Amino acid sequence: xxxxxxxxxxxxxxxxxxxRRSYGLIQSLAVLALLIIVLSYLSPRFMTWIxxxxxxxxxxxxxxxxxxxxxxxxxxxxxxxxxxxxxxTSTTAAYLMVNYGITAGLVAGILIGPAFGILNGFIVTQFKxxxxxxxxxxxxxxxxxxxxxxxxxxxxxVPAEFKIxxxxxxxxxxxxxxxxxxxxxxxxxxxLIAILVYALVWILLTxxxxxxxxxxxxxxxxxxMLSGIRVARVKIACMMIVGLTASLAGLLLLSRVGASQADSxxxxxxxxxxxxxxxxxxxxxxQGNVLRTIIGVVIIVxxxxxLNLSRIDIFWQDFATGVIIITAVLLDALQKYIASRR
Amino acid sequence: MSGAEAPILQCxxxxxxxxxxxxxxxVDFAIRRGGIHGLVGENGAGKSTLTRIIAGIxxxxxxxxxxDGEELRLADANDALARRxxxxxxxxxLIPSLSVTxxxxxxxxxxxxGLLRRKDGRKRVADLLAKYxxxxxPDALVQTLPNDxxxxxxxxxxxxxxxxxxxxxxxxxxxxQTEVRVVLDMIRSLAxxxxxxxxxxxxxxxxxxxxxxxxxxxxGQNAAHLPRETTTLDVVVGAMxxxxxxxxxxxxxxxxxxxxxxxxxxxxxxxxxxxxRDVGFTLRKGEVLGVTGLTGSGASDLAKAIFGSTDIRRDGxxxxxxxxxxxxxxxxxxxxxxxxxxxxxxxxxxxxxxFSLIDNMTLPILDRFSKGSGFLDEKQRREVTxxxxxxxxxxxxxxxxxxxxxxxxxxxxxLMARWLETGPKVLILxxxxxxxxxxxxxxxxxxxxxxxxQGVGVILVTTEIxxxxxxxxxxxxxxxxxxxxEYAGTDINREAVLAASIxxx
Ligand SMILES: Nc1ncnc2c1ncn2[C@@H]1O[C@H](COP(=O)(O)OP(=O)(O)OP(=O)(O)O)[C@@H](O)[C@H]1O
Ligand SMILES: [Mg+2]
Numbered sequence: 001x002x003x004x005x006x007x008x009x010x011x012x013x014x015x016x017x018x019x020r021r022s023y024g025l026i027q028s029l030a031v032l033a034l035l036i037i038v039l040s041y042l043s044p045r046f047m048t049w050i051x052x053x054x055x056x057x058x059x060x061x062x063x064x065x066x067x068x069x070x071x072x073x074x075x076x077x078x079x080x081x082x083x084x085x086x087x088x089t090s091t092t093a094a095y096l097m098v099n100y101g102i103t104a105g106l107v108a109g110i111l112i113g114p115a116f117g118i119l120n121g122f123i124v125t126q127f128k129x130x131x132x133x134x135x136x137x138x139x140x141x142x143x144x145x146x147x148x149x150x151x152x153x154x155x156x157x158v159p160a161e162f163k164i165x166x167x168x169x170x171x172x173x174x175x176x177x178x179x180x181x182x183x184x185x186x187x188x189x190x191x192l193i194a195i196l197v198y199a200l201v202w203i204l205l206t207x208x209x210x211x212x213x214x215x216x217x218x219x220x221x222x223x224x225m226l227s228g229i230r231v232a233r234v235k236i237a238c239m240m241i242v243g244l245t246a247s248l249a250g251l252l253l254l255s256r257v258g259a260s261q262a263d264s265x266x267x268x269x270x271x272x273x274x275x276x277x278x279x280x281x282x283x284x285x286x287q288g289n290v291l292r293t294i295i296g297v298v299i300i301v302x303x304x305x306x307l308n309l310s311r312i313d314i315f316w317q318d319f320a321t322g323v324i325i326i327t328a329v330l331l332d333a334l335q336k337y338i339a340s341r342r
Numbered sequence: 343m344s345g346a347e348a349p350i351l352q353c354x355x356x357x358x359x360x361x362x363x364x365x366x367x368x369v370d371f372a373i374r375r376g377g378i379h380g381l382v383g384e385n386g387a388g389k390s391t392l393t394r395i396i397a398g399i400x401x402x403x404x405x406x407x408x409x410d411g412e413e414l415r416l417a418d419a420n421d422a423l424a425r426r427x428x429x430x431x432x433x434x435x436l437i438p439s440l441s442v443t444x445x446x447x448x449x450x451x452x453x454x455x456g457l458l459r460r461k462d463g464r465k466r467v468a469d470l471l472a473k474y475x476x477x478x479x480p481d482a483l484v485q486t487l488p489n490d491x492x493x494x495x496x497x498x499x500x501x502x503x504x505x506x507x508x509x510x511x512x513x514x515x516x517x518x519q520t521e522v523r524v525v526l527d528m529i530r531s532l533a534x535x536x537x538x539x540x541x542x543x544x545x546x547x548x549x550x551x552x553x554x555x556x557x558x559x560x561x562g563q564n565a566a567h568l569p570r571e572t573t574t575l576d577v578v579v580g581a582m583x584x585x586x587x588x589x590x591x592x593x594x595x596x597x598x599x600x601x602x603x604x605x606x607x608x609x610x611x612x613x614x615x616x617x618x619r620d621v622g623f624t625l626r627k628g629e630v631l632g633v634t635g636l637t638g639s640g641a642s643d644l645a646k647a648i649f650g651s652t653d654i655r656r657d658g659x660x661x662x663x664x665x666x667x668x669x670x671x672x673x674x675x676x677x678x679x680x681x682x683x684x685x686x687x688x689x690x691x692x693x694x695x696x697f698s699l700i701d702n703m704t705l706p707i708l709d710r711f712s713k714g715s716g717f718l719d720e721k722q723r724r725e726v727t728x729x730x731x732x733x734x735x736x737x738x739x740x741x742x743x744x745x746x747x748x749x750x751x752x753x754x755x756x757l758m759a760r761w762l763e764t765g766p767k768v769l770i771l772x773x774x775x776x777x778x779x780x781x782x783x784x785x786x787x788x789x790x791x792x793x794x795x796q797g798v799g800v801i802l803v804t805t806e807i808x809x810x811x812x813x814x815x816x817x818x819x820x821x822x823x824x825x826x827x828e829y830a831g832t833d834i835n836r837e838a839v840l841a842a843s844i845x846x847x
Contacts, residue, residue, distance in 0.1 A: 207717050209708040216705060219694045225652055226691055227706040227760075228677035287696065 024280045027331060028295050035302045043309045053169070053188055057256065059301040060190035061086070061249045061265075063294065066272045066279075067194075067201045068245030070293045073276055074205070075238040076218035076285025077124065077131035081139035082246040082272060085113045086265035087146040089250030094155040094260035102162050109251050110244070116142060117243030121236030131239070139269075146262035156259040166190055166255025190252045197245065201290045214238060218285030274325040275300045299328070348411070349374050350538050351396070351427075351507055356405035358391055360747065363739050365391040367562040368405065373507055373538040378529060380553030380570070381542045383582055384779045385751025386737035387559040389542050390432050393509045396540075397429035398422035423449075428505035432512045432542075432750045432777065433689055434492050436499075438485035443467040445484055446499045470498050474524050489516045489687055490637050490805075497525060501532065508532060509540040512750070514548060515776050516686065518637055518805040519840065526552050544751070544779050546575055558582055583781055601629045601815055605665070606799040607681075607768045609648060612659035617643040619824040620658075625768065625799040630790060632814030632834075633803045635843050640823040641803045642686060645772045648801075649676050649683040663767070677706055682766035684757055686773035686803070688750070692757045695746040699738060700727045702745045703760045730759030735785065750777040758786060762793075769793065772803040787813060807836050819843055 039046045065082050072079050093109030120138055124131045164173065171186040205211035216224040217234045225231050254260050279296030281288025303324050307317045349372035358366040366388045373379060381389050394400045396407065398416035407414045409425065416422050422429070436445045446467050452459040467480040476494045478487060484495065493516050500508060510529070514522045529552050533539055543549055549556060550570065558566040558581040566581035603626060610622040617640050625631050635641045647654045648661070650672045661668050663679055670676045673683070685691040694702055704711065704723050711719045727741040734755040738748055745753055754777050761769065771790075775783050790800055790813065802814060810817050817834055819827040819842045827842045829835075 209712040209716070209718055212701065212705075212708050212718070215697070216694060216701075219697065220690075222653065222691055223694055223705070226649070226673050226683065226685060228674040229705070229708075230672070230674050286694070 025292065025295075028278060028280065028292065028299065028328075031328070031331075032295055032299055032302070035299065035306060039302060039306055039309065042306070046305075046309070049183055049186075053186065053191075055301060055305065056191040057166075057188035059297060060188070060194045060256075061253050062268065062272055062275065062301065063191075063194040063297050064197050064245050064249040064252070065242075065268065066275045066293050066297050067197050067290055068242035069272045069276050070279070070281050070288055070290045071201060071205065071214060072131075072238045072242045073273075073281050073283065074218045074285060074288045075214045075235055076221065077235060077238065078273065079117075079120065079135045079239060079242045079246075080132060080269040080273075081116060081120065081135040081142055082242060082249075083265040083268035084139040084142035084146065085116055085243060085246035086250040086253060086268060087260075087262055088112055088142040088149070089247040090254035090260040090264060091146045091149045091155060091262055093251055094158055094254055095149050097159060097162060098155060098157050102159055105162075106251065109254075110247050113243030113245070113247030113250070114240045115243070117240035118236060120243070121232075121239035124239070125232035125235050143262070150260070150262045152262065154259050154261045158254060158258050158260075163255055163258050164189075165193075166252050166257070190256060193248075193252065197248070198290060198294060201241075205290055210234070210237070215286060218287075220286070271300055274328075278325070278328045300325075347374055350410060351414075352408045353392070353396070354406055354408075356392065356395060356402045356407070358388075358395060358400060358402050361739075363747070365562055366395075366402070368564075369559065369562065370564055371557060373540060375538055376533050376536045377555070378533050378539045378541055378553050380549040380556040381540055381559065382544070382546070382549060382556060382578065383559035383565070385755070385777075385782060386749040387582075388562040389559055390511055390749060391562075392559070393429055393431070393511050393540065393542070396422070396427060396507075396509060397431075398427075423503070426504065426506040427509070428500045428503045428507070429509040430497055430500045430511060430513050432515075434489075434496050436484045436492055436496060439483065441481050441483055442471070442478060442487075442495055443480040445495060446470065446502055448499070450503060466502075470502060474498055474528065475520070476524075488637055488642065490518055490521055493517055494521055494524075497528070501528065505532075505537055507538045507540075509542075511542045512544070512777055513541075514543055514545065516773065519807065520636070522548065544777065544783075546578060546780070549578070550575065560584055579780060582779070601626050606663070606797075608662040610660045610662075612644070612647055612656070614640075614643060614647050614654050614656050614823075617654065617823050618647055619822075621820075621823075621825050623818055623825065623828075625801060627797045627799060628794040629815045630794060630800045630802055630813050632810045632817035633801060633820060634805060634807075634810055634817060634839065635820035636805075638822070639820040639843070641805075641820050642772055643823070644820065645683055645770045645801065645803050646685070649673055649681065649770060651683075677764060680765060680767040681770070682706075682761040682764045682768070683770040684761045684772060684774055686776060688754055688757065688776070693745050693753055696744055699731065699736075699741045699743055699745055699748075699756055700724055702756055703727045703730050703741075703763065706760065706764050726763060730756070730763060733762070733789075734759050735782065751779055751782060754778055755782060758789075762789070766798060768799045768801065770801045770803070773805070774802070775804075775806070775809065807839060810834060810839060811836060 045051050069079065069082065089109045089112045092112060093105035096108050097105035116138055120131065120134050123129055123134045168189045169186045170189065170192060171182065173189065205214065213224065213229050213234050216229060217231050221231050253264060275296035276293050277283060278299055279293035281293065303321060307320055312320060351373040353369065353371040356366050356369045369388065369392060371392060383389055391400065395402050398419045398421050443464050447463050452463045452466065464480050471478060471480060474494065476491065476498070478491050484492060493513065497513050514525055517525065526548060529539055529541060541553060553570050555570060556568045556573065556578055557564065558578060560582060568578060605624050606627045607625040612621040613619055621644060633641045633644060643654060647656050647659065648670065650670045652672060661670050668679050670679065670681065700723050704726060711723050724741055731738060731741060736755045737752050745756060748756065758774060775786060778786065794800060802809065804810060811834055814834060816828060816830045817839060818825055819839065821843070829838060
C-alpha cells in the first residue's frame with residue numbers, strides 16, 4: 001500500500017471531465033445567449049441601456065427572493081409563502097409609513113419575513129410536516145393578513161425619501177447630473193442591493209461552517225444529525241433567511257411602486273422556484289450554487305420580456321412560460337443523466 | 343468442478359479508467375459453469391469495477407468479454423439481467439419504502455393478464471425467506487429492517503432471478519455467523535445446479551470454504567490465479583499485499599493486557615421501547631469493550647442510543663463520564679463530551695456520496711475550522727484531511743475527490759478517519775471493519791491499540807467473533823435488548839460467546 005495516493009495519468013481526459021461537469025452551466029449560459037440574440041433581433045430597443053436598466057430594476061424583487069430560496073432548497077426544503085410575505089411586508093410597511101413614519105415601516109417590515117420563517121421552520125422541524133404544506137398554510141395566513149391591513153384598498157402616499165431606494169440610480173443618487181459616457185454605471189439601486197445580497201449569500205454558503213452544514217443537511221439529514229449538526233436549527237435558520245429576503249424584496253417593491261396592495265406578489269413563489277431549479281439547484285436538496293441562480297432568474301425574466309415583445313396573447317403567456325420551465329428542467333435532468341453515464 | 347470445460351464468460355485484457363484513475367489495467371477473468379470463483383484483493387484493487395463491467399453498469403475502455411464464446415456488448419444493466427447475468431452489488435440497493443415482497447419481486451413480478459398475483463407473490467417470498475432461514479415478515483417495510491436482514495434480502499432477490507452467472511460482491515460483509523453459513527450453503531447448491539458464481543470477500547476463511555479457484559487482483563492487475571486445492575492462505579495473502587512478508591502483519595494477535603480499574607464512562611438504566619431494556623455497564627479507561635449478539639439483539643441500537651441519535655426514542659438512561667453526570671440527548675451534546683460513534687451503515691448513515699473527502703472527513707468538526715471570524719480555514723481543513731488519508735492509507739486521487747469515487751473499503755476508512763479526528767475519549771465503533779481488507783484491518787487494530795494506550799475507551803459493537811476474541815478486553819452479550827452476560831479476559835472464547843448469544847442465557 002505504498003502508493004496510497006494514486007496519481008491521475010498525465011493529460012488524460014481531464015478537460016473532458018471538467019467539460020462534462022460544467023455541462024449544466026454551459027447549457028444555461030447557452031440558453032441565455034440564445035434568448036438575448038432572439039430578443040435583440042425581435043426588438044431594436046432591447047439592447048438599449050434604458051431597457052436593460054429597466055429590466056434590472058424589475059428583476060430585483062425576484063432576484064433577491066431567489067437568493068433566499070436557493071438556501072432553503074439546498075437545505076432540502078421549500079418555501080411557497082414568499083409571495084404572500086412580499087405582499088404582507090409591503091402592505092404593512094406602507095400602512096405604518098403613511099401613519100407613523102418611515103422607520104416604523106422599515107423595522108416592522110423587515111421583521112415580518114424572519115418571524116414567519118421561524119414559525120415555518122419550527123413547525124417543519126418539530127412536527128415533521130413537509131415544508132411545502134406548512135408554507136402553503138402560512139402563505140394563506142400571510143395573504144389574509146395583508147388584506148386585513150389594507151382593507152382591500154391600495155395604500156398610497158408613501159414618503160418620497162423612501163421611494164429613492166426603489167427608484168433611484170447609482171449616479172443620480174451620488175449627485176452626478178451629467179452621466180454621459182458613464183451611463184452604464186447608472187445602475188438602479190435595487191439591482192445593486194440584489195447583487196449585494198448575492199455576494200453575502202454566496203459567502204455564507206461557501207465560506208462558512210454554517211454553509212457547509214446547510215449542504216450536508218440537505219444531502220442527508222441523518223448523516224448530518226449523526227455528525228453533531230443540529231439539523232432543526234440549521235433548517236429554521238434557512239427558513240428565516242428566505243423570509244428575510246422576501247421581506248427585503250417586499251420593501252423594495254413598495255419603494256419602487258410607491259404604493260401597495262394585498263394582491264402583489266401572487267405566483268412569485270413559483271417563478272422563483274423555477275429560476276432556482278433552472279440555475280441548477282436540486283429540488284431534492286444538497287446541491288446548488290447561488291450565483292447560478294442569477295442566470296436562472298435572468299432567463300425567467302427574459303422569457304417574460306420575450307413573450308411581451310413577441311406579442312403573444314397575454315392569456316397564453318403563462319402557458320408558454322410553463323412549457324419553457326418544464327423544458328429547462330428536463331434539459332437539466334438530461335444533463336445529470338449524461339454526467340452519470342459510465 | 344472440471345476445469346477443462348470452456349468458460350461461459352471470459353474477460354480478457356479489461357482496462358478501465360475513471361478520469362485519471364486507472365482502476366483496471368488489463369485483467370483476465372473466466373467464469374465456468376458450476377464453478378465458484380473467488381475474487382480477492384486489497385481495497386481499491388478493482389474487484390467491484392470488474393463486477394460492474396460484467397453487470398453492464400460500466401463499459402470497459404479496452405479488452406473483450408465473451409459470453410458462450412461470442413463477443414458481449416452490454417447496453418446497460420438490464421441487458422445483463424436479460425442474459426441472466428445477475429449481480430449482488432457491494433452496496434445495498436433496495437427500495438426502503440417498499441415491502442420485502444415488493445423488493446424481492448421488483449421487475450420480476452408474478453402477473454396474470456397484466457395484474458399482479460399478489461397472493462402468489464407473497465407466498466413465493468414467504469417460501470424463499472423460510473428456505474434461507476430469514477425470520478422477517480414478507481410484508482415488513484425494508485426501511486424497518488436491520489442491515490444484515492437487508493443484505494440477505496438483496497441476496498435472495500438475486501437468487502430468485504434464475505441466474506446463469508451470479509456475481510456476489512462482498513455479500514457476507516454485514517452478516518452474522520449464522521447468515522454467512524446460510525449464504526455459503528446457498529452458493530454451493532447454486533453451483534451444483536450449474537450456476538457460475540463469482541464470490542468476493544475479504545474473509546479468507548469464507549473464500550477457502552467455498553471457492554474452486556481464487557483470482558487475486560492487485561492495483562488493477564491479475565496478481566495470481568490459484569486453484570484452491572493446492573494453495574494456502576499465506577500464498578493468497580502474499581499475492582494480495584505484494585509480498586510474503588506482509589502476511590505476517592495481517593495476522594498479528596492482540597496480547598491480553600491488564601486494564602487499570604479506573605471507570606471512564608458509565609451507562610445506567612438505558613431503555614428504548616421495543617429495542618433496549620434497562621442496559622447498564624461501565625467502560626474503563628483504555629479498555630476495549632465488545633458488545634455482541636444476534637440480529638435484533640439491539641447491539642447497534644445500543645450504540646445509537648448512547649450517542650443520542652434522534653432516530654431512537656430513549657426512555658430512561660443516565661450517563662457518567664469521568665465521574666461526572668453528563669447529558670447525551672443528541673449527537674451534538676455527545677460530541678461536545680468527546681463521545682464519538684462510527685455507524686455501521688456506511689451509505690445511509692455515513693457518507694455524503696457527492697461531497698469531497700474534505701467535506702466528509704471534517705463534517706463533525708466544522709466549527710473547529712471557523713474560530714473567531716466565522717470563515718472556514720480551508721487550508722487547515724485540507725491538511726487535516728490529508729493527514730487522515732495518510733493515517734488510514736486511503737487510496738484516492740486526492741482530498742478533493744468525491745467520496746463516491748472511492749472503493750467501498752476506502753470509504754469506510756475515510757469514515758474511521760472522520761471520527762478519529764474528533765479526538766474522542768469514548769469511541770463507539772459499530773462494525774468498523776465492514777468491507778475493509780486484511781491489511782487495513784490490522785492497521786485499524788493497531789490504531790485502536792494506540793488509542794487505548796492513551797486512555798481512550800472503545801466500545802466495539804461487532805458480530806464478528808474473531809474481532810471479539812482478538813481485540814476485546816471484555817465482552818457484553820445482548821439478547822433481545824437486554825444484557826445477559828459478560829465475559830472478561832481469558833474467559834472470552836468463541837464457543838461461550840456464541841452459545842450465550844444464541845441461547846440467551
Ligand atoms: N466512479 C468512479 N470514479 C472514479 N474512480 C473510481 C470510480 N469507481 C472506482 N474508482 C476507483 O477505481 C479503483 C478500484 O475500485 P473498486 O471499487 O473496483 O475497488 P474494490 O477492489 O472493489 O475495493 P473494495 O474492497 O474497497 O470494495 C479505486 O481506486 C477507486 O477509487
Ligand atoms: Mg468493492
